[in-house]
Amino acid sequence: MMGWSDVVLALRLCARELRGGVRGFGVFLGCLFLGTLAISAVGSLGKALEHGLARDAKAILGADVSVSLTSRQATDEEAEFLRSLAPVSQTLDTRTMVHVRSESSARAAVLTELKGVDAQYPVYGDLLLDRPGSLHELLADQHSMPGAVVDQDVLTRLGVEVGAVLELGETAVQVRAVIRSEPDRVVEFFSLGPRILVSTETFHNTGLVQPGSLFRAQYRLRLASDVAETVAAQIREAFPEAGWRVRDYTHAAPQVRRVLDRLRVDLTLVGLAALLVGGLGIAGGVRGYLGARLTHIAAMKCMGGSVAVLFMAYLFQMLALSVLGGCAGLAAGAMVPWLADHFFADFLPVHMASGLYAAPLVQAALFGLVTTVAFSLPPLLRAVTVRPAGIFRGYVHTDLTHLPRIALIPTAGCFILLAGMVFWFAGNALLAAWFVAGTVAAYGLFAGLARCIRWLAGAVPPLPWASVRIGLANIHRPGSPGVSLVFALGFGLTALVAVIMVNVSL
Template sequence: MVNVRFVRSQIACSKRQSYLFVLCVILSMVTLVSLGSFSRSVQKSLLRDARALHAGDIIVRSHEALPPTLTSQLELLTRQKTIESARFYEFYSVVRSASGNASLLANLKVVEPGYPFYGTVELASKRPFAALLTPGAAIVEQGVLDRLHLTLGDTLLVGSARLTIRDVVLAEPDRPVNFFALGPRIFIAAAGLASLELLGKGSRVEYVALVKVRQEKRLAETVAKLRAASPNDAVQINTYRNADSRVKRFFDNLLFFLDLIGIFTLLLAGIGIQSTLSALLLEQQETIAIIKALGSKSRFIIGHYLALALVLGVAGTVIGLALSLALQDFLPILFRGLIPARVELTVSAGAIVEGAVTGLVTVLIFTALPLSRLRSIRPALIFGKAEPDAPQRRSTMAIAAGGAIFFAALILLKIREPATAGYFMLGVALLVLVTFLGATLLLKRLMKWRAQDLLLRQAIRGLFRPRNATRAIMVTLTAALAVIFAIRLVEMNLDASFVRSFPSDAPNLFFIDIQPGQKAEFKRTLGKEASYYPIVRGSVVAVNGSAIDREMERQKRGDNLAREFNLTYRDGLLPDERILKGERLFRADWSEPQVSVLDTVLKMEPMRLGDRITFRIQGLPITARIASIRTRTEAPLQPYFYFVFQQKELADAPQTFFCALRVDKKEIAGLQNRMVARFPNLSVIDLTETASVFGRIMAKLSMIVRFFTSFSIAAGVLIIVSSTFATRYARIQEAVYFTILGGRRRFILAVFGVESLILGAASALFALIIAQSASFFLCWKVFALSYRPFAGESLLLVVETTLLVLGAGVGAALPILFQRPAPFLRALGDE
C-alpha cells in the first residue's frame, strides 16, 4: 500500500526537480502527441478526400499514349454504362503573351468534359468550370497573368493555338500542393488539343484517364478488366484507395523525417527524465537512509518513489496533452502553404492513446535505473561515512537493454522500413557513442589541467562538483546540437549550391522536346554554343531475366526502377564522367546490345558488369549487357543519364533532343521568347527560377524541422537546469566559502558563468565538429555537392548555443548569489 502522504511530502521537498521532471514528460508528450496528431490528421484527410484527391474512382496513368486495347475497353465499359471516363493530358510547355514579349513555362492540363468526377475546380469567378472551359478558352493560375502581364479576356499563345483567358483557377482537387510545379497551371479543353500541336513523339506527357464507376461494388471488377486490357505494366491502373499521390508522397517523406526527429527528442527527453529523477533521489538520499535505518525494505522505498514518478508522469502527460491541443492551432501557421487547405488539424484519440502509452513506457524505462540504484543506499549514509554502493552491473545492463529494445521497436513501428530503421539506430548509437567518448576525453583533460587564472580554474573545478551531471549534459546537448547544426549546414549548402550562387559553369537553361526534324533549325536560331543530348524514353522491364516488381519498386523511398527513364546514346564519356568499372564505355568484343550504367542505379538494384537489363522502348523490348559502370565527378547541375547506349542501338528509335546551355540571366527571357515563338512545342526550364522556388520550399521545410528539433534543445536545457538544481547545495557552499574568503558577488557569478560557458561552448564546438563531418559526408555522398563549411554561420550557431546554455546555467544559479554566509554556516551546525 502506498503511503500517499509520504509521496506528497517527497514531491513537496523536491519541488524544483519535480517541476523539471514534469517538464521533461510534457516535452515528450508534446512531441509525441502533436506529431502523431498532425500525422493522423493529414492521413485522415487524405483518406477522406481520397476520391477528390484523385478526382476519380480509378486512375489510369501512362507516360505513353494509352494502348488501343485499353481505350477500347474504356469505351466498351462506358457504352455499357458501367463507368464514365474522362481523359486528361498533363505536360509542361512555354506559353506566350499575344505580343510575344513575354513567355513562361507553364504546367498544362488538357482535360476532357467530365473532369473532375469528384471535388471541384474552384474559379475566381465562382462560375462552373465545365461551362467556361470550352475549345479556344484557357483557365489559368494567377501566376500566368502576373508574369505575362495579362488580364482576363487577353489572348494567350499556347503551342500553335491562340486561346482566350476566361478565368483564374484557385484550386483543383487533384493537385492540392502546388509548390512543386515548375510553372503555373493552365487548363485547356481537350477538344483543342490537336490545335496546340504540342504532342510529338517522345514528348514528356502524362496521359491520364479518370474513371468513375457507377456502382462502388464493381470497382475491383472494373480494375481487373482494365488491367487485363493493358498489354504492359507501363500503364498504372489504381483505385482512389491505393493510388499514390504527390501530396501523399510528400507528406510520407516529411512525416517520416519528423518522426525521426520526434524519436530523437523522445530519447533526449527520456535522458532528461532520468537526470531529474536522479537529482531528486540524490536530494532525498539522507531521507532514504533514515527510512532504511528505521527498517524499511528497498521494495517499499522503490515502490514509493515509483509512485512519485508516476504521479509526476501523469501530471506531465495531462499538461502535455493540453499543450498539444493548443499547439494544433499553431501548426497550421507553421505548415501554411504545405498542407492541403482541407486538412483539419485535430488531436486524435489514437494519437493521445499512443502518446500516453509511449510516454508512460518512456517514463518507466528512464526511471528504472535511478530507482534501481535506491537499493544501493545504505543506512550508514546518515552518519556521512558511507557512500552508496556501486550499482549492480547486471541490473544496469538489463535496464539499458530494455530501453534499447523499446526504442528499436518504436523506431521500427514508426519508420516501417527495417533497413532505414537500422541505419537510424546505428546513427543514433554512433552519435551517442562519439559524444560520450568525446565528452569523457575532454573532461579528463580538463580535470588534469591547472589553469593559471583563478576564475577559470574555479569554473573548471566546478564542472567536477559532486552531483554535477556534466558528462550527461555534454552528451545530450552535443547530440541534440549536432543534429540541428547538421540539418542547418546541409540546408545552407543546398541553398548555396542551387539557389544563391548557381554554379558559374553549369547550364542554367534547358530546352526540352526538340524534335529530330527541328534540331538543325533550332541550332541556327539559337546561334549559341550548346550541348545536345538525344533522349529516348524507356523503362526497365527486367534485370538478368527477373522481371521488375513495379509495385515493390514504387514503395521505395528513393529513386526506383519502376519509373520511366531518359535513355541516351553516345560513344564517349561526358567531361564530368569517369569509368568506375570496365575498361571503356562499350566493349568491342561483344556483339549484343550494350549499356553503360551510372553508379546511382546500383543503389536501386545491385548490378554487375556483364548483367543483362531488359528495357522497353516504345513498346519494344531490348536487352542490353552492362559494359561499364560510370560515376560523375562534378556538381549535380550538369545533365546526366542513368543508361547510355551505343548509337547504333537507339539512333532509329523515336526520340527528342535536349539542349543545355549557359546564358546570362538577363538574356534568358528574350531568348526564351524568341525560341518558343519559332518552336512552340518546346519546353524551356529556367533553372535559376526553379532554384528560387526550391529555395522557398526548403526554407519553409527547414523552419518546420527547426521547430521540432528545438524540442530536443529544450530537453538539453532542462537537463542543465536540473543539474544546477541538483548541485544547489554544493554551489551555495562554494558561494558562501568564496564570500567568507573575500570573493565579491561578481566573482561568484563569473565562476558559475564561466562554468556554463565552458559547458556550452565545449558542447557546441564538439557538436559543430560532428555536424560538419556529417554534413560534409551528406553533401559529398548524397547530394554530390562541393562542400562549404560556412565558418561564420557555424560560429554564430556556436555563440547562440553557448549563450543559451550560459543563460540557463546562470539563471538557475542566480538565487544562490544572494545567500548570506551566516544562515548557511548555522545550518551546518556551527552555532
C-alpha cells in the same frame, strides 16, 4: 517480499512527498512535456493527413479509375471498352510556352501546364474559380474566340489581367477566369509551370498534338459501385500490351503518400531524439531532487524503512509526475492537427481530417513512460541504497552519478524495451536500426570522452594559479557534474545537428 501493506505504505509516502508540489521538477516536467508533444504531434498530424488522403482519394485522382497514356490517345476499340465499363471523361495535358498576343517582337512568354478538358470534367471534386459561371461556358467560343481559365501565376508572370488574349501554339484564347483550386492537381506531384485549362477541342486546335508529340491522355471512369480495384484489373487484362497506366482511387497519389510516410517516420525519429535528449534532463532532475532528499531517505531507513518501500514510494512519485507532464504533452500534441489545418491549410498537399487519434497518443505516452523509468532508475536505486549510518556522521554522500550494480539489469531492460518500441513504431526497420545504432554509438562516444576529460583533469600536475587548480579539482572530484555535463552537451548537440540535417533533407 513486498506485501499489499508495503505498497499502501509506499503510496502514502508518495502522496506525502507530492504535497510539497512540483518544485524542483521543472526540468523534469519540461523535458517530458516537449518529448511527448513532439511524438504525439507528429503522429497525430500524420494520421490526419493519411485520413484526409483516404477521404478525398476520389477527388484527388479525379475518378474511381484513371487510365493514362503517353504520346497517344486511346484507339477506338480501347475507348469503346472503357465506355462499356462506366461513363468516361477525357483530358489531355502537355507543357507549352504561352505568349501574350502583341504586335511587338519582344513578347512575354512563360512555360505552362496546358490541360484540355471535356464536358464531364471534373468527375469528382469542384474546380473553384474567382468568378461565377460554368467552366464549360467560360471555355466555349465567344465571338469566335475560345476561352481559358488560368492560374494567377500565368497572369502575374505575363503582366496581364483577365480578358487578355494568349497565343497557344496555332490558336489564341481569351483568359476568362482565374483558378483558385483544382481538385486533381495533387496527383500531379511534379509541375514545371502554372496551369491553363481549355476545352479538348481548343487543345486539338493548338496543333500541339502531333505524331511524336509529348502529351498525356487521361480517361477517368466514374463507377456506380465500389468495384474500382476489380475494374482496374479488368482493364489491365483486356489490353495487356496497351502501355497504359491504370490506377484506382485506393492508390490515388502514391508520390504524396510516400512523401507523407517518409515525413512521418523521419519526424517521429526527430521526436524520439528530442525525448532521449530530454531523458538526460529527466535524469538530471531526478538526481538533483533525490540528492537533496538523501538525508531524509537515510533517516527513514534508520526508522525501519526498507529499500523496497522507499524505492516504490519514489518510483510512484516519478510515475505520477511523468503522467502529469506526459498528459500535458499529449493534450498539446493532439491539438496540432486542428492548429495546422487552421493556419497552414493552404500549404498542405491534402486537406487534413482533423480528429482525435488514439494510436499516436498511446505511442507517445508509452515512449514517455519508458523513457522516464529508464532515466530515473539509476539515480533512484543509488539513492535508496544510501547507507543510513551517514546521518550520524552529519554527512550523507550525495554522488548519484555512478550506476549501482543493482540498477544494471532493470535499466538495460528499459533501454532494450525502448529500442524495441522504436522498431515497432517506426515502420522502417533499416531507419530504426540506424537510429538505435547511432544513439548507442553517441552514448558510448560521449560517455568515454567525458571520463577521459575527468581523468586528464586529475593527471594535470599542480599549477601556480589557484583558480585553475580549483577548477581542475572540481572536474576530477567524486560526484563532479563535469562528466554529466560533457555527456549531456555532446549528446544534445549531436541530436540537434541530426534534427537540422533531417529538416534540410526534407
